[in-house]
Amino acid sequence: MPELPEVEAVRRRLEPAMARARFDRVLLRRGDLRGPFPRRFAARLAGDTALAVRRRAKYLLVPLSSGETLLMHLGMSGSFRVDRRSVEGAPGRHDHVEFRMSSGAVVTFNDPRRFGMMDLVTAGALATHPVLSTLGPEPLSPEFGAAALAAACRGRKIPLKVALLDQRVVAGLGNIYAAEALHVARLSPERQASTIATPSGAPRESARRLVAAIKQVLTEAIDRQSKHVYRSSRFRVYDREAERCRRGLCGGTIARRTQAGRSTFFCPRCQR
Numbered sequence: 001m002p003e004l005p006e007v008e009a010v011r012r013r014l015e016p017a018m019a020r021a022r023f024d025r026v027l028l029r030r031g032d033l034r035g036p037f038p039r040r041f042a043a044r045l046a047g048d049t050a051l052a053v054r055r056r057a058k059y060l061l062v063p064l065s066s067g068e069t070l071l072m073h074l075g076m077s078g079s080f081r082v083d084r085r086s087v088e089g090a091p092g093r094h095d096h097v098e099f100r101m102s103s104g105a106v107v108t109f110n111d112p113r114r115f116g117m118m119d120l121v122t123a124g125a126l127a128t129h130p131v132l133s134t135l136g137p138e139p140l141s142p143e144f145g146a147a148a149l150a151a152a153c154r155g156r157k158i159p160l161k162v163a164l165l166d167q168r169v170v171a172g173l174g175n176i177y178a179a180e181a182l183h184v185a186r187l188s189p190e191r192q193a194s195t196i197a198t199p200s201g202a203p204r205e206s207a208r209r210l211v212a213a214i215k216q217v218l219t220e221a222i223d224r225q226s227k228h229v230y231r232s233s234r235f236r237v238y239d240r241e242a243e244r245c246r247r248g249l250c251g252g253t254i255a256r257r258t259q260a261g262r263s264t265f266f267c268p269r270c271q272r
């Protein structure tokens with residue numbers, strides 16, 4: 001499943017092709033993805049201008065000149081390809097949606113497993129849309145700080161890693177980068193979430209370290225994704241079970257545990 005840095009890299013790739021461009025034509029090669037396309041999806045988009053390409057958590061949002069918003073999710077296997085009309089080729093087997101833009105770009109959505117999603121949200125309904133209404137603060141925004149994280153974790157008797165995957169706590173943080181951030185912050189994924197807050201909900205020093213680490217690993221990952229650097233070469237702990245910890249002088253060995261059905265990787269020696 002693509003995580004926030006991958007989705008942000010996609011947003012940056014789509015923005016020059018779509019932002020301030022008109023949808024000249026929309027082609028659907030099937031009637032659904034994860035669910036059916038909205039009623040008259042292609043007709044409602046055709047002739048509209050994309051005002052911007054934005055991201056909220058792991059969702060892409062394209063506000064339109066009509067007042068509606070095109071809401072998209074990559075699912076497990078979805079990807080976008082941007083071609084120029086002069087060099088486009090024959091559609092691929094899993095090319096399900098094609099946006100022909102007035103910028104001269106052809107934006108194609110390919111999704112072999114069809115877990116992606118596209119919706120058109122009417123004006124004023126975006127904040128109450130089911131997939132957006134319960135999201136917490138964006139991790140790279142000023143709103144996400146130690147005070148916000150501590151307040152969200154106050155009194156929670158669940159593992160800290162599990163709390164970080166709760167999208168109401170922080171929007172868009174996924175399994176890989178939660179593990180990476182905990183390693184940077186030297187915090188065990190197994191410690192109780194409430195330990196980063198005082199009984200009154202004020203942030204402890206561990207909350208400040210964790211927020212800084214989340215922002216650091218996400219910023220680094222977005223930079224790598226934007227430069228098309230193979231991501232696994234940069235992981236500190238994720239998918240490195242039984243390898244030596246990469247923190248200098250630690251000497252620990254990366255362990256794996258299962259938490260909430262997901263694999264967690266961490267160093268038992270330096271993460272407390």
